[in-house]
Amino acid sequence: MSDRPDPGILRARVRRGVGAALVVLLAGAAIAVFVAAITPRGGARQLVATEAASPADGLVDAGSGTTVYVHVLGQVARPGLYALRDGDRVVDAIAAAGGLTEAADPAGVNLARTLSDGEQLVVPAVGETPAGGPAGVAADGRVDLNAADAATLDTLPRIGPAMAQRIIDWREANGPFSSVDDLLAVSGIGSKTVEALRPLVLP
Incomplete structure (x- = not known):
């Protein structure tokens, strides 16, 4: 009776060893991909x-x-x-x-x-x-409708250069504004514009 191992058994052992090594390698690669995916990237x-x-x-x-x-x-x-x-x-x-x-x-x-x-x-x-500050701007930042020039009036929301000039023309023709609501008398200014300007201006 020979003491040499059966060749078939040796081949089976080799296959099992190679298979185990491949499993370890694949598992390691999967872990590396997972870690890379969850690691925050600098930006x-x-x-x-x-x-x-x-x-x-x-x-x-x-x-x-x-x-x-x-x-x-x-x-x-x-x-x-x-x-x-x-x-x-x-x-x-x-x-x-x-x-x-x-x-x-x-x-x-x-x-x-x-x-x-x-x-x-x-x-x-x-x-x-x-x-x-700019002409016609009070200490609290509000625009004085009776003192502001066209450039200062133009900084107000909804007021462009043309509308700023209309405001100046109105006060020159009618006298100083007595309230913010007087702006409704200026051509092109509606109630929505007056409400938008109310906290930003003073008569």
Whole structure:
């Protein structure tokens, strides 16, 4: 009787060993694919207006969409030039500049006012006289219908250059506005426009 193993048994053992190795390799590959799929990938971070940069970082990028540039000065943490989205308000510009300082007077600016491209926004300190702004703009940011020029009126929503001139023509012909509702007498201005302007203007 021979002590040599049966060739058939050897072949079966080899096949089982190779099969086990393939199973291990395939399982490892599957795990690697799964881990790669659930691992977060790094990407570009979109810097928006409320993520203010330090002065050394330059402009704050508003991302996609129309951009307005505002120079924020006075009692803010990081004065500088900021790029914000069209339609942003004074509160957004102040947030971009790092917020108000402890000495700031929040009542010195109209936080709800819509920003204009190229404007300079100065936040005063408590007890400080607000810096002069556009013609006909009160300290709280509202537009004075009886003092504003055409350029200032043109910054209001729903008011373009032609409508701004009509407002000036009306007050020159009829005297000063006594209330915001007097705007209804100006040709082309309806009740919806008056309601949109009511919190932004004063007679």
